[in-house]
Amino acid sequence: MSTAASNVSAVTSDPRVPFPAVTEGTACRARPERWFPKRYGEDSIERHQAVNACKRCPLAEQCLLWALANPELTEHGIWAATTPTKRTYLRQALQARLGTDWVAVVAARRRARTQASTERRWDTRVRPAVPLTAANPPAPVPSEPRHWEPVTPEQAARNRETLLAALRERPAA
């Protein structure tokens, strides 16, 4: 959710768990007033509307982590379907399980997960999923230029760009 509360502008958010990149408008940005209901009780219609919208939001997981890691910025409002009371409870539970600096632990786990998934993606690019044998030759790639055709300067430039992009993506060994 956008940080609509005006008194939070001076507080910086924890850089270890950045807010998820938003590629399109989220429901909370379109109707921020619903995410700051006057009451959080079970009978609050705004609360139910916000919670239900958050449950369908693709950013909910990262949004929740961000909200939990930034208590000063999320003192009020519904964030990732949680009320302030629920967030306090979740922070206490995380602290009891992972220690005072639970944000560092969670951030390190997330980094490790991201790196592992990047490595898996890289592996499938360089290693065929099915082992290549004489009975299982590689399928011809239709768009690949035939080897007797000289590589044009444009193709060479494209190849170089592709290679550099792949190297940039590859995690450090």
Ligand code: SF4
């Ligand atoms: S989970 Fe809820 S508060 Fe978070 S970005 Fe999505 S709609 Fe907004």
